[in-house]
Amino acid sequence: MTTVKTKLFENIEKVISTLSTANISNERKEVLQPLADHIQFKTNSQEPIRINFICTHNSRRSHLSQVWAQTMAFYFNVKNVHCYSGGTESTALFPMVAQTLGTSGFQIKTLSKGENPIYSIKYADNEPAVIGFSKKLDDNFNPKSEFAAVMTCSQADGGCPFIAGAEKRIPITFEDPKEFDNTPQQAKKYQERSYQIATELLYIFAQIKS
Secondary structure (H helix, E strand, C coil), rough: CCCCCCCCCCCHHHHHHHCHHHHHHHHHHHHHHHHHHHHHHHHCCCCCEEEEECCCCCCCCHHHHHHHHHHHHHCCCCCCCEEEEEEECCCCCHHHHHHHHHCCCCEEEEEEECCCCCEEECCCCCCCCCCEEEECCCCCCCCCCCCEECCCHHHHHHHCCCCCCEEEEECCCCCCCCHHCCCCCCHHHHHHHHHHHHHHHHHHHHHHCC
């Protein structure tokens, strides 16, 4: 009996094939390296790799980071990676984030509506969906200990000098696409930020040796 390896959805594979890490500056690589080192250390010691991406509202950058990190871990066959996201406060996953991921080939399903909708975000047929909704960083949905806290916005990075339970606290901040909301550039700018995050996580996970 032949075992067929589960692959990413085809359109996500196509997006990843277009990403180039060549334009990541040396300064930015220094920012990204601590997360790569943490993942490699956990891989070497065969420990679970838990990463909680944190931003103020858990509405945009932290979700894009969570989804792309989980996807890149699968793409590079880095085992035992569990990605989460949280905020210093709970709001809602901004709809343009779900739309942007859908444009890149993710299968998005709304599980519940309301002020804080819950989304199923799938990157491969036989892999668990990422469950996307806004939550505080210490929500019961997230790990309580033995995780790396990745600060994706400067406000959360400056406002949370201590993250309870985190083994590592790693600032990797991104510009907020929110400033382009309700402008003709909105969709383009969200796509640019999504691709930047994807490219930098591609750079990180491509380094990991099993």
